[in-house]
Amino acid sequence: MAKPILSPSTKREIAEIARVHLHIETLEVRGHDSLDFHSLAVWNVSAALEAAYLAGMVDHYRKRE
Numbered sequence: 001m002a003k004p005i006l007s008p009s010t011k012r013e014i015a016e017i018a019r020v021h022l023h024i025e026t027l028e029v030r031g032h033d034s035l036d037f038h039s040l041a042v043w044n045v046s047a048a049l050e051a052a053y054l055a056g057m058v059d060h061y062r063k064r065e
Helices: 008-022 042-064
Strands: none
Touching: 008 042
16 A cells, blocks of 8 residues: 655644644654654543544545535
């Protein structure tokens, strides 16, 4: 299965969700374990997934209008 192509605005939204809910300052690989691996609380992961799902729904309905 091909990896989906995300728009720049979608990538920015995902990065914002990572910053707000997961406290990850960047999603870029930095080549250092202490910067690239994170311990996360399950409630933070849940909140990030919910935010991503809702952002996808909003994007879907905007495209229909």
